[in-house]
Amino acid sequence: MSTIFGIPAPALYGQILIGLINGSFYAMLSLGLAVIFGLLRVINFTHGAQYMLGAFAAYLLLTYAGIGYWPALILAPLSVGAVAIVIERFMLRRLYGLDPLYGLLLTFGLALILEGAFRYWFGAAGKPYSPPAQLTGAVNLGFMFMPIYRGWVVGASLFVCLGTWLLIEKTRLGAYLRAATENATLVQAFGVNVPLLLTLTYGLGAALAALAGVLAAPIYQVSPLMGSNLIIIVFAVVVVGGMGSILGAIVTGYVLGVLEGLTKVFYPEASSIVIFVIMAIVLLVRPAGLFGQEE
Amino acid sequence: MSDTPLLEIRGLNAWYGESHVLHGVDLNIREGETVTLLGRNGAGKTTTLRAIMGILRRREGVIRLRGKDLIGLPLHKVAQAGIGYVPEERGIFASLNVAENLMLPPNVSDGGMSMDDIFTLFPNLHERRSSQGTKLSGGEQQMLAIARILRTGAKIILLDEPTEGLAPVIIQRIGDVLVALKKRGMTILLVEQNFRFARKVADRFYLMEDGRMVNSFPGHELDARMDELHEVLGV
Amino acid sequence: MAVGTQYLAEQPKLRSSSLVLGAVALAALLAAPFFFYPVFLMSILCFALFACAFNLLIGYVGLLSFGHAAFFGGAAYFTAHAVKVWGWEPLSGILLGVAGAAAMGLLIGFLAIRRQGIYFAMITLALSQMFAFICLQAPFTHGEDGIQGVPRGHLLGLIDLNQPNAMYYLTLAIFLFGLFAIWRIVNSPFGNILKAIRENEKRAISLGYRVDRYKLGAFVMSAALAGLAGGTKAIVFQFATLTDVQWQMSGEVILMTLLGGIGTMIGPIVGAGLVIALQNYLASSQFPVTVLIGIIFVICVLLFRRGIVGEILELMKRKSKATA
Numbered sequence: 027m028s029t030i031f032g033i034p035a036p037a038l039y040g041q042i043l044i045g046l047i048n049g050s051f052y053a054m055l056s057l058g059l060a061v062i063f064g065l066l067r068v069i070n071f072t073h074g075a076q077y078m079l080g081a082f083a084a085y086l087l088l089t090y091a092g093i094g095y096w097p098a099l100i101l102a103p104l105s106v107g108a109v110a111i112v113i114e115r116f117m118l119r120r121l122y123g124l125d126p127l128y129g130l131l132l133t134f135g136l137a138l139i140l141e142g143a144f145r146y147w148f149g150a151a152g153k154p155y156s157p158p159a160q161l162t163g164a165v166n167l168g169f170m171f172m173p174i175y176r177g178w179v180v181g182a183s184l185f186v187c188l189g190t191w192l193l194i195e196k197t198r199l200g201a202y203l204r205a206a207t208e209n210a211t212l213v214q215a216f217g218v219n220v221p222l223l224l225t226l227t228y229g230l231g232a233a234l235a236a237l238a239g240v241l242a243a244p245i246y247q248v249s250p251l252m253g254s255n256l257i258i259i260v261f262a263v264v265v266v267g268g269m270g271s272i273l274g275a276i277v278t279g280y281v282l283g284v285l286e287g288l289t290k291v292f293y294p295e296a297s298s299i300v301i302f303v304i305m306a307i308v309l310l311v312r313p314a315g316l317f318g319q320e321e
Numbered sequence: 322m323s324d325t326p327l328l329e330i331r332g333l334n335a336w337y338g339e340s341h342v343l344h345g346v347d348l349n350i351r352e353g354e355t356v357t358l359l360g361r362n363g364a365g366k367t368t369t370l371r372a373i374m375g376i377l378r379r380r381e382g383v384i385r386l387r388g389k390d391l392i393g394l395p396l397h398k399v400a401q402a403g404i405g406y407v408p409e410e411r412g413i414f415a416s417l418n419v420a421e422n423l424m425l426p427p428n429v430s431d432g433g434m435s436m437d438d439i440f441t442l443f444p445n446l447h448e449r450r451s452s453q454g455t456k457l458s459g460g461e462q463q464m465l466a467i468a469r470i471l472r473t474g475a476k477i478i479l480l481d482e483p484t485e486g487l488a489p490v491i492i493q494r495i496g497d498v499l500v501a502l503k504k505r506g507m508t509i510l511l512v513e514q515n516f517r518f519a520r521k522v523a524d525r526f527y528l529m530e531d532g533r534m535v536n537s538f539p540g541h542e543l544d545a546r547m548d549e550l551h552e553v554l555g556v
Numbered sequence: 557m558a559v560g561t562q563y564l565a566e567q568p569k570l571r572s573s574s575l576v577l578g579a580v581a582l583a584a585l586l587a588a589p590f591f592f593y594p595v596f597l598m599s600i601l602c603f604a605l606f607a608c609a610f611n612l613l614i615g616y617v618g619l620l621s622f623g624h625a626a627f628f629g630g631a632a633y634f635t636a637h638a639v640k641v642w643g644w645e646p647l648s649g650i651l652l653g654v655a656g657a658a659a660m661g662l663l664i665g666f667l668a669i670r671r672q673g674i675y676f677a678m679i680t681l682a683l684s685q686m687f688a689f690i691c692l693q694a695p696f697t698h699g700e701d702g703i704q705g706v707p708r709g710h711l712l713g714l715i716d717l718n719q720p721n722a723m724y725y726l727t728l729a730i731f732l733f734g735l736f737a738i739w740r741i742v743n744s745p746f747g748n749i750l751k752a753i754r755e756n757e758k759r760a761i762s763l764g765y766r767v768d769r770y771k772l773g774a775f776v777m778s779a780a781l782a783g784l785a786g787g788t789k790a791i792v793f794q795f796a797t798l799t800d801v802q803w804q805m806s807g808e809v810i811l812m813t814l815l816g817g818i819g820t821m822i823g824p825i826v827g828a829g830l831v832i833a834l835q836n837y838l839a840s841s842q843f844p845v846t847v848l849i850g851i852i853f854v855i856c857v858l859l860f861r862r863g864i865v866g867e868i869l870e871l872m873k874r875k876s877k878a879t880a
Contacts, residue, residue, distance in 0.1 A: 069674050120858055126674050127620045128857050131814065134807060135853025142846030198424070204416040205425055212412040215374055216426035217400035217473070258803060262682040265675060295693060302686035306667055309679065313670040 033291055039170040041287045047176055047245065049283020050183035053276045054238040055260045056267065057187055060275040061194070062231040064207045066224055068118060068129035072110075074257030075140035076232040078250060079106045080239025082144060085155050085248040095158035095240070102240045103233035110232030114225045137254065144250035152247030179241050186237065187276045194272055203227065262305040268318015278316060325388075327352040327508050328373075328404075328477055333382035335372040342368050343532045345382075348510075350477065355499070355509040357519040360529035361555050366512040367409055368532070370479045373510075374406050375399045386476070401429050405475030409482045409512075411466045413454040420450040422465055426473045433474030442501060443468050460491030467498065477508040484518050496521050516543070516550065528553055585728055594720040595792070600832045601731040602789040607812040607824030609781035612738055614810075615819030616747065617774045618754040622677045622806050623664065623684025624782050627657040629800030630687060631783030636703040636796035637696055646709040646717060650730070650787035657783020658776050660687070665775035669768055681803060688801045702797030706790055723792060730788050734781050739821070741777060750774055804846070811849055814856050817863030826864055 030038050055073060062070045070076075083102035087093040093101065113136065121128045156162075157175040164173045194200035206213045206220055214220040239252075246252055260279075267278030282301050290297040308316065326349035335343035343365055350356045358366045371377040373384055375396045384391040391399050400406070405426075413422055423439075423446065440447040443464045449457060457465060463483050470478055484492045492515075499522045502509065513519040519526070520543050528536040530553055538546060588597050606628050613619050631653030639649040668679040691697045698704075708717035717723045741747050753760045753767050761767050790796045799805060808831065816827025831849070838845050856863065862870055 063674075069678065117854070117858060127677065128861070130620075130622075130674060130677060131810065132854060132857045134810075135850045135857060138804075138807065138846050138850030138853065140850075142844045142848075142850060146844040146847065201417055201421045201425055205414045208414050208416060209412055211376055211396070212406075212408065213425070214396045215376060215400055215406045215408075217397050217429055218427060219397050254803070258681055258685045261678045265671075265678055265682065298689045298693075299686045302682055302689075305679070305682055309667045309670050 031292070036170045038291055041291045042284060043170070043172060043176060043180075043287075044290075045284040045287020046180050046280065047283070048286060049280035050180050051238055051242060051256065051279075052260055052263045052283050053187055053279025054183050054241075055235060055256065056263045056275040056279050057190055057272060058231040058234040058238075059260060059264055060267075060269045060272060061190070061203075061234075062228055063269050065203060065210075065227045066114075066118065066122075066129070067126050068121075068133065068228075069126070069261075070228075070231060071130055071133035071257065072113070072136045072140070073133075073231070073235050073260070074253030074255075075137040076106050076110065076235040076253070077239040077242070077256065078144065078253035079109070079140065080236025081155070081243040081246075081248045081252060082148075082239075082250075083236065084240045084243045085153055088155065095244075098240050099237065103236040106236035106239075107229040107233035111225055111229040114228040118228065119221070119224075137257075141250050141254055148250060150249065150251055152249035152252070155243040155248050157244035175244055179245065182241060183238070186234070190234065191272050191276065259301055262301050264315075266301075266305050266308045266315060268315020270315070270318040274315075274317025326350055327354075327387060328510070329383065329385045330373065331383040333369070333372060333380065333384065335368065335377050335381075336379040337368075337377065341532075342377075343372055343380075346372075346529075346532075346534050348527060348534065350508060350510055352476075352508050353503075353506045354524045355503055355511060355522050356525045356527065357511045357513055357516070357523040358527050358529055359513065359516055359519065359550070359554065361514065361553070364529040365532040366529055367481055369529070370406070370481055370510070370512060373399075373479065374404060400426075400475075403429050403474075403476035405429075405470035405473060405478045407466045407470055407478060407480045407483065409485065411459075411462045413457065413462045413465055415453065415455040417454050418450070419446060419452050419454055419457065419465060422454045423450070423469045423472065426469050428473050430474035430476070432476075434471040436472070439468050439472060442471075442498060460487050460494065463487065463491075463495060464498070467495075471502070471507075477510060478502075479510050479512075481512045482514065483511075484513065484515050492518055514554065516554070589721050589724045594724040596832075596836060598724055598727045598792045599789075600829050601727050602785050602792060603809070603812065603832055604825040604828035605731050605734045605788070606782050606785035607809050607816065607828045608735060608738055609778050609785060610809045611813045611818060611820075611824045612741065612781065613774060613778040614813065616742055616754070617750050617771060619771065619775070620673075620677045620810075621668075621680045621775075621778070622803070622810070623680035623682075623687075624779075624809055625801050625803065625805035626664065626684035626687040627660055627779040627782040628786035628789070628809070629691070629796070629798075629802075629805065630660055631657040631786035632790040632796035632800045633691065633697050633703060635787035635790040636706045639709060639791065640703060640706045641696075644709075645713055646711055646791050649709075650784065650791065653787025653790070654780050654783045657786065658780040661776040661779025661783075662772070665772045665779070669771050669775065681806070684801070684806060685803060688798065688803070691798060691801050697796075697798075700798065702795055702799075703790075704795045706794040706796070708791060708794065717791065727788055727792060730784060734784055737777075737781065741774075742821075746770070746773070807853075808849065811853050811856070813863075814861075815852060815863055817865035817867070817869070820863070820865040820869060823863050823865035830864075 029035060055077060059070055059073055062068060080102045083105055084095065084098035087098050087101060117132060118129060121132060161175040161178050164171045194203055202213060202218055202223060206223055210220050263279055263282050264275065266282065267274045269275065282304065285304065286297055286300055289300040328350045330346060330348040333343055333346040334341070346369055358369060360366050368377065372380050375391065375394060380392060386402050386404065389402060391402060394402065417425065445461050446465055446468055449461065483495050496518060499509065503522060511519060511523065520540065523540050525539050526537065526543065527534055535553065610621065610624050613621050634656040635649040635653035638644040638652045639646055664680060664683045667683060668676050671679060692699055708723060710716055711726060715722050717726065749765060749770055753765065753770060757767055786800065812827035812831045813824045815830060816825065817823025834848065835845055838848065
């Protein structure tokens with residue numbers, strides 16, 4: 027068996043794959059946060075809870091309605107997005123003129139409510155959720171065995187991230203979004219219904235989180251706590267990447283995920299804090315973030 | 322030109338928070354006219370435009386476009402009613418290229434200028450269409466800001482200080498553009514401090530001071546009113 | 557407008573009526589252990605001090621720290637370890653907690669101050685979560701179990717703190733000291749400069765003030781006082797656990813301050829009292845406390861941003877304007 031830096035190759039590649047998977051979720055979630063923050067100037071702490079809701083939606087759909095993974099990929103984001111639209115319309119909207127910290131506090135309170143409620147109803151333990159039949163099993167890549175579902179997650183997340191990026195950079199709707207991020211009033215003065223745009227953007231961000239939740243369900247198990255620990259790491263990812271660019275958020279997510287995976291191989295005790303350490307270093311060297319612009 | 326005004330404003334009062342900034346402003350513009358608002362810095366010219374659009378929300382009075390009441394409408398509906406706004410800062414978006422900037426404002430009627438006509442009037446924009454919006458010079462950005470409104474079919478254009486900070490050659494060019502628009506029957510409400518520029522295109526002038534309309538007169542009376550102008554404008 | 561600043565412009569100066577109220581409150585606090593469970597009261601005092609320390613940062617400097625649990629819980633661990641494992645006398649143990657919290661405040665503050673507003677909050681959250689992870693793995697914290705069975709000991713070797721009243725009066729003394737310290741900081745030249753920075757940072761910079769240093773100074777003071785609360789809490793409850801360093805704890809102290817009134821002197825005390833009382837009341841029932849905390853958060857942010865004391869101050873201001 028070949029070894030790289032003293033680690034058996036399959037183990038190393040296995041960890042890199044795990045790193046890529048974690049990175050996929052970091053990328054998708056920080057992408058959603060960046061999109062919401064760019065336009066609404068709100069740090070959506072509820073993002074983690076929306077991710078959890080997506081996973082639970084998939085679980086509940088399967089358990090109580092017999093609806094499987096593939097429809098859940100559509101239904102979960104739609105339903106979570108709908109709830110998010112209600113949240114934006116009736117709660118977030120009231121805070122737009124104020125200090126953005128209030129937005130953070132509101133979304134924090136909502137996250138507590140959602141997490142507390144689900145914890146009360148379902149307990150803190152994780153519920154298993156099986157990957158769909160078409161994605162079970164593993165494939166032999168030569169240098170390692172790759173579980174098909176995990177490969178699917180990486181591929182799907184790349185597709186989602188790229189798709190979102192294309193939507194924002196190359197479409198007319200995306201142009202409205204980019205322009206409104208710079209000067210919402212002027213875009214409205216052109217006749218674009220910017221308040222509606224804000225609502226839909228928040229819904230889209232939440233739907234992205236929920237989609238990530240469905241993708242996560244077979245890997246991480248479905249638990250009310252799955253969102254809150256993840257969201258704080260995603261905050262660190264976002265600080266490292268800066269929220270200036272969509273592409274920056276995506277790239278930073280994947281890179282930090284892989285770095286975390288590599289740390290687990292060579293220095294396991296540090297793996298849970300390595301992203302925070304990187305954040306500290308970035309803050310010292312380039313406070314605006316790797317891809318950020320100075321405020 | 323018909324006699325009923327295209328845009329009619331009566332007794333317009335407006336507030337920025339607690340501060341009362343417009344005091345009973347009266348203004349009307351007939352279709353095809355070019356009307357210029359003169360006044361020194363802080364006289365309330367830009368505030369008037371923002372109040373008409375509805376960017377400034379707290380208002381009382383009458384604002385009617387072809388008889389349609391605008392004051393109760395949200396900002397995006399005012400634009401959709403047919404008022405085009407070219408702000409003082411031009412508002413070219415850095416995250417869009419020139420073509421995207423040009424195409425951004427949605428059409429508000431069918432009467433918009435065709436892309437061919439726009440590129441005839443503004444040939445630079447066609448050449449630079451893939452450049453990032455803010456890479457254009459000040460004059461080119463001003464052209465772009467005007468062009469994108471022309472594309473939408475707005476019935477009346479609110480133009481805020483288009484010549485500010487621009488070289489004389491460019492100012493000349495903008496003057497030519499405005500003359501060409503006049504020929505096409507466009508209605509323009511122009512805000513300017515530079516009345517020498519404005520006299521070339523304006524049919525009528527309004528004079529503002531401290532948030533009030535202090536006078537109005539037709540274009541041909543401008544020379545006769547020079548002393549008064551110097552006093553009010555402080556030049 | 558920065559969070560909390562609008563209520564600070566008119567802080568009521570020390571009037572005779574305030575002094576009378578203060579004397580009454582003091583008398584009530586001294587007599588309280590004869591009417592309420594001392595542990596319940598001490599719990600309120602500790603968290604009230606924690607909230608006041610947090611309020612120093614948000615209310616008077618305009619910085620929202622989302623990671624204050626690191627200072628509170630960290631100090632709890634340091635104090636617990638010193639008293640239980642090294643056999644230190646309780647007050648020295650608490651002082652060690654304060655020193656540890658201040659050191660952490662220096663480290664975290666130094667990094668977080670490099671960004672403003674929202675980013676500052678996220679950085680404090682991330683760094684305190686990092687500390688929480690370290691606490692989970694470090695041997696001296698005993699992970700999930702925490703440090704249990706911390707002895708109350710003898711204060712200065714003389715007074716047995718196992719007597720509930722003795723512990724109560726010590727806690728009260730520490731609380732009053734902390735309050736006094738905050739009052740002195742706010743009403744000092746240092747505090748005035750902080751006010752100037754909060755009102756118009758650019759102007760303060762142009763006047764030559766090293767704004768970052770002042771912010772960092774305030775951050776360290778806030779951390780130290782939070783550490784004072786945490787160290788005291790470790791002696792009162794005789795344990796230190798992971799709960800004390802979790803982000804939920806950071807969120808709770810924010811809520812206490814928001815509910816009571818950001819930027820007011822006694823708001824955090826009121827908020828802490830209410831939240832602790834609520835948690836106690838619900839402890840026996842099945843109702844998930846987290847959900848209730850979240851609901852109160854949402855209601856406060858949407859409808860009630862001034863907090864209880866803030867609303868009362870606003871009412872008093874309106875009344876005096878009406879009669880003027």
